[in-house]
Structures are given as C-alpha cells and as structure tokens.
Amino acid sequence: MNNSINIKNLKLTALNHAVYIFGVITIIVFSSLSEHFLTSTNWITILRNSTLMLSIGIGLTFALIVGELDLSVGANCRFAASVSALLMVNHGWNPYLCMILMPLLGGFIGLINGLLVTRVKLNAWLVTLSMKLALVGIVVKLTNTVAINMPQEVLNFRNIKIFGLSSFIVFILAVMILMQIILRYSTFGRKLVAVGSNYAAAEKLGINVKNYKLAAFIISGFFAGLGGMLISVNLGSITRELGDGYEFTAVSAVVLGGVSLAGGEGSVFPKAFAGVLILTVIENGLTMMGADIYLFQIAKALIIFVMMYIDSIKNKM
Amino acid sequence: MERRSYFEAVNLHKYFPGVHALNDVTITADKGSVLGIIGINGAGKSTFMNALAGELAIDSGEYYIGGEKTEIRNQKDSEKNRIALIHQEAVVFKDLTVAENVFIYNLKDYTKAGRLQYKKMYEDASRYLSMIGAQVNPRELAKNITVGEKQMIEIARALVRDAEIVLFDEPTSSLSLEEKENLFRIIHQLKEQQKIVMYITHFLDEVLKICDRTVVMRDGEVTGDFRIREVSTRELITGIAGHEVETVVNQGEENEGEEVLKIENLNCYPAVKNINFSVHKGEILGLWGLLGSGRTEIIRSIFALDKPDSGAIYKRNKEGKMLKISGHKLLEECAYVTEDRHYDGLFMAMPIWKNITMANIRNFSNGMMDVQKEHEYSIKMIEEMQIKTPDENVLVETLSGGNQQKVIMARCIGKNPDVFFIDEPTRGVDVNAKSFIHRKILELARQGCAVVMVSSEIEENLNLCDRVLIVRNGTITDEVRKTDISKQNLMDLCLGIKEGQNE
Amino acid sequence: MSIQRYCAKKKNAFMNRRDKTFILASLAAGAALLLAIAFAKPGFYAAKNISSILIQCSAVAIMAAGQIYVMVSGGIDLSIPSVMMLSGCIGALVMRQTNNILLGILSIMAVAVLAGLFNGFSVAKLKINAFVATMITMLVANGLSLKVTKSSSIPVPQEFTGLFGKYYGPVHANIAVMILCLIVLQFVLTKTGFGRCIYAIGTNEKSAQACGIRTDKVKIQVFLISGILSGIAAIVLTARIASSSLSLASDSTSLDVIAAAIVGGASIKGGVGTAVGAFAGAFIINGLSNLLVLFGIDYYSIQIIKGMVFIFITYFDTIRAKARRA
Amino acid sequence: SSADDAGKETEPKTEEKKTEADSKDSASGEKTEVTVGIAWPSLGTQAWSAMADYLRWYVDEYNEKNDVKVKLIETTAGDDAAAQETQIRDLLNQNVDVVVSGAIDTTAIWSSITETHDAGKKFISFCRRLTPGGPEADSTVAPDTYDTAYVSVDAAIKKMIESGISAEDIKVIRVQGDLKDQNAMRYGEGCEAAVKDNGAAIAADIESNWSVETVMNKLAPTLQANPDANLIFTPNEDLMLGVQSVLEGLGKWIKTGEEGHMYLAAAGGCEIGLNMIQEGYLDATGYENLPEVSTNTIDNAVKLALGEEPGDFFVKSEAITPENIQPLLDKDYFWVYDYVKKTEK
C-alpha cells in the first residue's frame, strides 16, 4: 500500500519533467546512433537552426499566455522581412535601419491583430488567419516571389563571434532570458499571466485586460518580425517559402515544451526554449541518421506523439 | 439634504434584461459597524455589492461617502473610495503565487528598476496573511490552495488597499469551522478599526452573531431594516421569506432497506484511502467531516472522475442482483450534484431549460429531442423550485448564485435516480429554498432512493440523515447511527476527540 | 419611463446603435453589391456558375461540417484534409490493384475511420491536447500519402467517377452527397440527444461529465464522425477529379476548412456552431473566390480580399454573440 | 449540347478582361479572335510568374502584329487540384477556344481534358507532361526538368572527373524540391540518372519542400554524417542560398579551383545562379529558357484554334558553367536580366 503510493509519487515527479527526461533520452539515442551527433559543431548547428523558431516561439508564448493563438506569425515573419529587405535592397535604405524595422513592422501587424481582437472583439483565430492570407498576398505582390539577397552589412553579423557563437545566436539567447525576466519578474509579465489564467477575474478586478491582450499580440508580432531579422542574417536572403507553416511548427514546439494552449501557464525559458530545442534536435538527429525522406515526417510525428502521451499521463493521475 | 450616515447609497436602480435587479434601493451604513444584507435568492444583494465595487454601473442613483457625493462607475472609482469586495466565488489567478495574488493591484510598488522585489513581497504577504490568521505559503501557486485560503487572499487584498468599506458576499459558504471563526475575528477587528463592513449571507445565525444591523431585500427592494439586538431569528426568517418557514426534519424510523450500493476498498492517492461503505434503499447517508477531509474526493473517485488506484463498486440492478459496476456507468445511472457549480456544475452559456434537462436527455428524446416537452418540464421545475427568472430561456450565467444552485438541484431531482449523490445541497440558497430542497430529498428517500449527502452544515446532517459516516483525512473513521446523531457527537468525532476512533 | 418599457428596451440593448448601423449599412452594401454584380457580371448568377461554385465547395463543406462537430465539442481537428488525402490515395491504389470499386470505397472509409478513431482515442483517452494530437495525425497522414503514392497521382476507375463524379439530371453527384450529409449532420447535431451532448461537452466538459454524459465516448464518436466525413470528402473529390494524389489537399486546405467552420459560426472555444453553418462558410469562401475570378482579379489579391471579408463576417458573429448573451 | 447553352448563357460574359475594343468584333462570329483560357496552378514562384508575364507580353506583342487577336482569361488555383478542375469548367463556360493548363495533378487533369474535348475545344498542357494512359493533350509545351537536372549534374561530374576525382569517389547530396510536385521529382530523377551514368553515387537525400530554410537546417547534419560528400545538387538556385549559408558557416564556401571547394550543381538559370557561376562558386546550372515556353504556348494555341495541329514542344536545356558563361552573357542570352529590366519599369 505504502509502497505503491511511493511509486506513484516518484512517477508523478518523473512525469512532471517528462519532456526534459525524454529530451535527454532522445539525445542519448541519437548520439549512440551517430558519432557526429554529440559534437560541438553539431550543437552549434542545432542552436543556429533553432534561432528562428525560438524567436517565433518566444512571441507565441506571450500570445498563448494570455490565452490567444496567433496564426499569423509565419506570414508576419515573411512580411516584415520581405518589406524591409525590399526597402534596403531596392530603395537603398540604410541596412541597419531596415534590420530594426523588421521587428517593428512585425509588431505593427501584431498591433492590428490585437486591435481587431480586443477592440472590435473578433475571434482571434479568424483574425490572425485572415491576416496570414492577406500578408502572404501582399508579399507576393510586392516581391513577385523573387528571392532577395541581403547586403554585406547584414551578413557581417554572422561573422561577429561571441563565445564562439555567431552574434545572432547570442543575441536571441540574451533576448530570450530578457523576455523570461519580463514575464516572470515584472509587473507587466505577471499581469499578462493574470489575464491568461482567469480573464473574467482580471476584468472584475479592473485590470485593463484589453491592453494586456493587445500587448501580447504586439509582442507576438514583434518576435515574428525579429525572426525575420534573424533569418536574414542566418540565411542571407529572404525567399519565398519563408514562414510557410511556421505557426504550426511553433505551436507544437512550445506546447511540447509545456506552454498551455488554455492560457496562463508557460514560460519562455525553460519551457518554450526546451520545446524548440527538442524539435530541432529531433530534426537534426533524424537527418543525420539519414532517415528515409518519405518517412521523415512520420518519424518526427511519432516522436512528438510519444512525448505528448507521456506528458499527458500526469493529467490522468 | 443632510447626510446622517458615513455611507449612503440612495435610490439605486439597476435593470437587467427582464429584471429590475435594484429598485429604488437606499442603504446606509455607519463607521465601525457591520451591516448584514439578507434576502431570498435573486433579491439583488450581489448586484448591490458589485455596483459598489464598480464591477457594474447602476442605471440611476447616488452615493454619499463621508457626506460627499461620489460617483462609482468602475473599479477605479471604487478603489479611490477605498471600497473592497470579497467575492462570492473568490477571484484569484491560478497561475500566480499567493503573494502576487494579494498584491495584484500594487505590483508596481514592489518594482525596482523594472524588476519585482519578490523577497519583500513575500515578506509583506506573510505579514498580511498572518494578520488575518491564514497559514498559507505566499510562494505557493494559487491553483494549489483550498477555497478558504483563496478567500483569505481576497481579504488580504482588502487589507492591502486599506479599504474603508469592506464588502463580503457570502464568504462562509465554503469555509471550514476554523476559517469561519477566523473570519469573524477579522470582521471584528475591522469593526474596531472603525471600518464599514457589509455582509451578505444566508446563515441567519451568522447575522445574529456578527452584525449590528441588517437590511432585508426582496425582488430588488429593501423590505426591512432590523437592529440585531431587537430581533429574533424567527422574525428575520419571516422578514426574508414573507411567511413562516418550517424546519424539515427526517421523522422516519431507522429502516434497514436492502443494500443498493457497495463501495469496497476504494483508494485514490492522495486524498482517498481505503473506503468501504454501503448504502441502503431509502436511506439518507451523510458524509461528515471537516472541510478538506476529502469527502468530495471520495465521491469523485467513486465516479472515476478522479481515476481510483484500486477498489470496486457494486450496485443492485433491476433484477435485484449486486453487480460490479464501473464509475462511469454508475454516474450515468445516478444523479450527482457537484460542489462547485462554476467548475463542474452548470453550462453557464446555455439557457436554463437545457441545463435542467441535461442530466436525463434520454427521457426527453426518442430519436429526436422533444423540445416542447423540455420547455414544459423546465417551466414546471422553475415554478416548483421558485427559481427567480423572467423565463426559461435566460442564460444560467445571469442568474443569482442561489438560483443557479436551484437549477442544479432541479436537474438532478428530475432524473429520479435510485442513488443520489449530493455535495453541498444548499450552498448559497435562501431559507425558503433550503427547506424546499430538504423536503425534496426526504421525499426522494421515501420513494426508495438512496441518498448520499455531503454537507458542511451540521444542522443538515442532524435533520436529514439516517446514518452519518465520519471522514477524516480521506478515510472513514466512524459510523454514527440515527439515534446517536447529535451536534456534539459529530463535532467530536470529526475532530478526532473521541477515543478509539483514530486509525 | 415605465419599468416594463425600460426593460423591454434593455432587452434589445445588445444591439447598440453602432452595431445596428453596421448591420443596416452592410445589408444595404451587400444588396447593392449583389445587384451591381447582376449588372456587371450576370454570369455569376447563371445556374451553371452557381452549380459550379456548389460543386467546388462540396468537399470543403463536408470537411468543414466534420470540423464543426469537433469544434462544437470544444476541440479542433487539423488532420481532416490530410486524412482525406491519405484515404483517397489508398482507395485509389486499392481500386487500381483490384479493380473493385466497392473494395476501394471500403478501404477509403477504413482509413478514415481508423484516423478518426486514432484522433479520438488520443484526445479522449490519452488526454493529449486536440491541437497537437490532430497535428500529429496530419503529419503522419501526409507522410504516409507520400510513401504510398511515391509522389505520383493515381487514376481511379471510370465506373467510380461515373458513380460519384457525374451529373444526375441537373444535379451533380457531389452536390447531392453534400446536401445529404449536411441534412443528416444538421439533424443529428441540433435535434438529437447525441447532438445535445456534443454541445454540452463543448460548453463545459466537467459539467457534462457530472451529468453522467460519457464525455470520452462522445468525443471519440465526434472525431470518428469527422474522420468519416474526411472519407466521404475523399470519395467525392477523387470521383470528381478522377484521380488521387498529393494535390488533393494543399497545405492551406486545413486552414480553409477551419476558416469555413469559423465563418460559418463555430467557435474555437466550443459550444456553438451548426452543420449548415459549415456549408454557408464553404459557400461564401468559394463564391467569393469565384466572383473575384470572374472580375479577373489575380489569385494573391483574392487572398488579401478574402482575409478582409473574413474579418468583416466575423464581426456579425460578434454581434450575434452579444445577442445571445443578452 | 453543353457547349451550346454555355454559348447562350455566357453571351454577355465574352466581354471579359483586358481590352474592351477587342471584344466588340468577336461577336461577329468569324475567327478573328482566339480566346485562350489559362488555368495556372499558382504563381507563387519566380519561374511561374515570369512565364505568366512573358505570356502576357507576348500576347500584347502578338495582337499588335497579327490580324488574329488573342484574348486571355486567367485563373489561378493556388495549388489545389480540385479548384483547378472547377476553374477549367468555368473557363469552358466562358467559351474559350483553347484551355491552357499547368496541371497540378497530371492525372486529375484527365477529366478536364475530356470535358474540354467534349465541349469541342482544345487543350494545351503547359509545363507538364501528363500521366500516360488517359486522354491526351492536343499539345504539350514544357521545359524538360529531367533534362535540366541531367545536363547540370552531368557537367559538374565531368568537371570533377577532369580535375582528378575518380568517379567512385564522387558522393552526391541530392536536394529534393517537393515530394508532392511531379516536376520537382523529375529534377531528382534527372540528377540520379546523371549520377548513375557517370558511375558516381548519391550519398544522401534532403527533402526541402522548396524551402531554403529547410535546406539550411538539414544540410549541416547531412554533411556531418557524410563527410565524404563532394557534390551538392539543388533543383533550383534559391535553394543554393541555403547551401551557401551552411557552407559559409563551416568555412567551406570556397571558389572553384581552390583547395576545399565543394562542387555545386543547380537548375534554373536565374540571377542567383548566374551570379554564383560568375563568382565561381557554382559549377553548373541547367538553363531553362522559360520565355520560349510562353511564346510557343500562344503560337500553338492560335494554331489549334484555327484547326492546325502544331504538335508538342519541349524546350531543351543546356548546362551553364563558369567556362561557357561569358560569351553567353555578352550575347544577352539569359532571359532573367531581360525580365528584371522589364519588371522594374
């Protein structure tokens, strides 16, 4: 009797950290399957590949914390990046200015989303979905689907190394910590959590719920734009498939990490970060093992499934 | 006009669609006094307090505080006037810590260089919490604390704001005895600090105990104003209900009907341990214990709403055989009134009639739902239960707390079950409805239904139960037969005072 | 003012002046638009064109109806189009191998049912979040379709096309199937006890459980229905275009189906929506595209306009939600 | 019969699109105007929008020079085969003479071809070879993606062998465009054939979904797992940008002829690729003359409408390498530069 309770206790503790445990297991499996997996070069690659999704994931975490989903992040990322890139390449604007413009443009789109959701009181899914359609349409009209190459000034960021990592990787990691501090240790962040964990209550207590929701949408848009900025450094060009389906990848990543879709629960670090990292690791490991390209998706999906299943066991107990 | 009292609300009007919720309400209160506000369900008590708290705006009327005319249109106004409301359902944020919940209004004060000073915040929170005698860890997340502790958060919030006028909306309906005593002590403190306290409740003994004066409301109007020293419970009851209300008592003989339900070795970690009992036909079985003793959890694990670790349930089927039955199946066959109507009771966004028929959809459908029949039935139940509402199409979320409770009772009674589980049958309902519900329960039992009742009101156990099981720390420690049921006995047993009852 | 009158006025207060003007203005604008179209592009109203729109929206409407069932129960199913594609591909393969239509249809339905059960089981029993669970199914279904078709498209036999992809008199088989599905689904959802249970679960799952509704069973059934509808959509679609391939569902179809459901009045939060709404949503989306194409507007501008119109339409929904609350 | 009542109903509809003036004489009934209905799969890539633009420009040019006027009605299906099917029906309802369609699904298009023929109209398959076994298009005009990939990879491998790498040591990483896109798959097949014919081997496949970012994400681990890979093929030049990013990160973005150079082959012949060739990073690309596809399509459409049988037309590809690019540049041979000039105006 007592014994079984102890086991159950142990199980619960384990399950609470299931994602991390599973992440570690995945890493062990991959490293035993490929000697190239557990090398510093590969881990730099993994970090580097995760920057874009990490940026989008940070923003999305804020939207999810207030209990809303932003489906326009992918398109927004592409929009902000393309428009700024066009300005800098075709209209000769200052490249540094345009880099800063990317997150701002993203934030602006977020503002529109947020206003439509909070002020006109529209359904967030449809607003952001419509925004996605509209943004993709606009981008295609503007760029004529031609890839835009970044000027050298932008690419230079790649070569600035800090602790042996490219500057943009360090940058996003620093921003991640900053956002986590804001979420965890600032009035603003705490009120966002309050709004997400009990909307009606927040309204009752006279917290300006609308503005907090609006802010979350702006942040989500801002980080989508920032993702555009990172990819333009990382990739050196803005191409036409950028942003396609990111909303789903990003949602699955942060949910995998433990951010709740229902609002209130979640963190940028470690949760969103862990989710993004695990997803990147899975992708990296599978590629390294040379998984059959036809089965790649299936393998990835099944791994996510197992993880979500383990994670859900604790809800049933 | 000269203002005689420190606080005066004059000629308030508030209309909701189809309801005149406040009709020319004038209420005054003095500093250093406790004002009770009582009345039947849907009288407009909560509406009055919500208006004061700025959560809804009145349509017309005036407020005078300290002789000055003030506007209260929103929460900001209310905060400016130092008014704090402790809600009927505690308003907390489940994903924030207790301390953050307490200081949710003043997080800014704890910010230094954009960063929250948690150390200071936790210290202050413990100070405020210990001031009101609450033993809560300020670092705990609010989703992990009990209902009573949540209420303490709200009270602490009022203290933090240094409120002049403190409003309580049915604070005791989910508090333990200890917590209740504590609350009364706090109210006394507030009174001594020359604050104004207004207090809504359906428990008249509480009114007599802590209030100096009480107003009685009915259908949006103030119909009475009593000085406590000059009034008796009886007068108050007639004041509220408009007529005498009889106390319903189970007069029946101790009967030994056949066993209909048997629970064996039920375990559900951590709250439920080794539960064995059986229920007989026509019997009202009470589960009595302190708040948090795990009574709700026992019922939930019987129905497998919390997945039990081990245990078996047997139920007598139509042929009279005791057969093993799964929790889900049992739940399908019985009726279950849940403890928390918001969380797992009502369908707030649905109209009353759908709520009333939801538990026994099968009775209203033969392939197709018989909507006509549903409406007729709901109207009948609304009349019978005296649910105060314009019509049956009103959304349940607009009903007053007590009326919502009546809707749940109506739903379960309508199912005509052979086993009936009730968790807190009369939480938040007025004297009238309480006696009606009691009568209904008795009637069901007399018809052969086995009733399992969890009630935190000791009178309810005394008056209704044929047998009481004492629950302590998630196990059944004792059984009290009808002849032995007395207030003293139950209290002693649940506290574990009597010898030999401990595990 | 008398109380009665005041209350009566209050009862209508959900529609404030702004909303009222908005509704009137947009009704007027809508009427003017429809009239203008009649002059500018009378072809839009031609029976042929309307029937063409109906044919085109049939598969989306059927899938959106499945989506609405799931959404009413408080979930979401991202996998519908992918399951449609997978079952269509497998069905076509089976038909090519065996030359037996019945076997083909059976295998389409078998795949769809399996996928639906898997979704339902993951959500109801394993308690995996619906968004994630169905996304997993979506990925797996996409991957499997890729695997089984090896990227080629598979023709389906003539008889099959003849059965589900041709006109019967003036009515195309696709339209007939769609209407039949919608009637049945609408009836089940709004008129039966089962439908009531779905709404109950979407409104408050915990309460529904306490009412003795077997929420997990109902949820599995709901996902099963959405799976079956994916299968029906697959039949309709493969018959119409006479082949099965990975292009049955593009990446955006999943969002199209969700958009149709939301435009048709369903809510992500659960508890509202009707099957007929799915049809309305699908029809509006396809009709709009058709109209804009008639005006010679290019695809990407259409996307932009579509986005704006969606937002416009949801505003009606907001007003309706206010009305429901009052 | 369906064609008849389509004609009646759509009478007012004939004044579609473009110029009002043209439509007036079309009512006379003589074949002075050919209406061409085009069902694009989607115009989301530079190649497709370029072909669309060239087609439109060519029509303008054509109408100026010839008595027979061409009128275009365009639709885009957004990569949705079912939408394309209805759109083609819509086009037939608008009484076009010739349907031009870039089939999204080369089997699904059969039913549309049948329908077109039933209506007594002609069908041109644009940029796609249809799946054999069903009704055939009256004419197919397309670049040959198989060929494009073949010549490019072939040129690159030949060059490697020349520089002393033995054929068995050539290990190719093949990037696949989109496994759902049959034209894209044919690039892959072309690459594979060229590799096999030269006795080399494919070391690994990367599925990219046409996404540069995916290439970037997957290439690094693939390279680590296959350290001996020495040739990378991408089925378009945009994807080379992802390759560039990864190679730069590994310090392997080195010009041809220098120590540590990674051999690269692509397909397309657009700006990015041509620049890379000029700079000496890219070893070969297969040049697709897309404007030729467009002009031939219109020519064939008119011929078909007037009752001739023009047959099929496949645009041949050729390999562009650092060695042969300069003379071609001098000749203004590449359409991209022309296109950029035209669209910038």
Ligand SMILES: Nc1ncnc2c1ncn2[C@@H]1O[C@H](COP(=O)(O)OP(=O)(O)OP(=O)(O)O)[C@@H](O)[C@H]1O
């Ligand atoms: N938002 C609302 N919309 C419509 N009617 C409402 C709304 N809120 C309250 N009412 C109605 O106003 C009346 C007064 O409700 P109120 O909550 O003040 O009652 P109460 O006295 O607190 O009752 P209880 O003792 O049951 O809590 C009720 O008839 C209720 O139905």
Ligand SMILES: Nc1ncnc2c1ncn2[C@@H]1O[C@H](COP(=O)(O)OP(=O)(O)OP(=O)(O)O)[C@@H](O)[C@H]1O
């Ligand atoms: N042994 C225990 N260990 C951990 N938590 C417990 C334990 N017993 C009870 N709890 C928690 O305490 C809270 C209060 O318990 P609960 O409401 O079940 O008590 P109860 O006896 O049903 O009281 P009432 O019905 O009067 O509210 C619940 O959140 C429950 O999870």
Ligand SMILES: [Mg+2]
């Ligand atoms: Mg109340």
Ligand SMILES: [Mg+2]
């Ligand atoms: Mg309880």
